[in-house]
Amino acid sequence: MANSYICKKWRLHLLVPDSGQALVELVLTLPFLLLLLIGAAELGRLAYYSIEVSNAARAGVVYGAQNHVTAGDFTGMNIAAQNDAGDIVLTTKTAIHSCACSNSYTATSACTATFSCSGANRIIEYVQQNTGATVSPMFRYPGASRTYAVTGQAVMRVEQ
DSSP states (O other): OHHHHHHHHHHHHHHSTTTTHHHHHHHHHHHHHHHHHHHHHHHHHHHHHHHHHHHHHHHHHHHHTSSHHHHTOHHHHHHHHHHHHTTSOOSEEEEEEEEEETTEEEEEEEOOTTOOOOTTOOEEEEEEEEEEEEEOOSSOOTTSOSOEEEEEEEEEEOOO
8 A cells, every 4th residue: 555655656746847848848839830820821811812813804704705895895894803803902904805717716816897707717706804913911021022913814705
């Protein structure tokens, strides 16, 4: 019985000097964990802006692809893109209207009144919307850029 008591007392004595070890480890690793958490939040915010700018380009091109009239309405396409971006200010909004012949989809040119295709080929119209925004990070990091540029682009065929 006496040996059991001495053994338990000895074990408790071993635990006492190590009782602050976990606190010291927490103090040493907490700055790294906070830096990792802030970096993940910053990366998520940058991804959010990138998705919103790409969706704005899609909204502008969807407006322009409705018919032949809206395909030439560059102002309307840019307004649709900005409206979809919400609180993000788009620094770049460029709408493009191009035409191609059905036998050569890759050779596009500006749609004008004189644009025509030879033989049984028909004219295919495309609209393109380019958008861009500048994102400032929440925190300043040494050696990192103070602003980031995110861009979006969408191309769609105009309804015939």
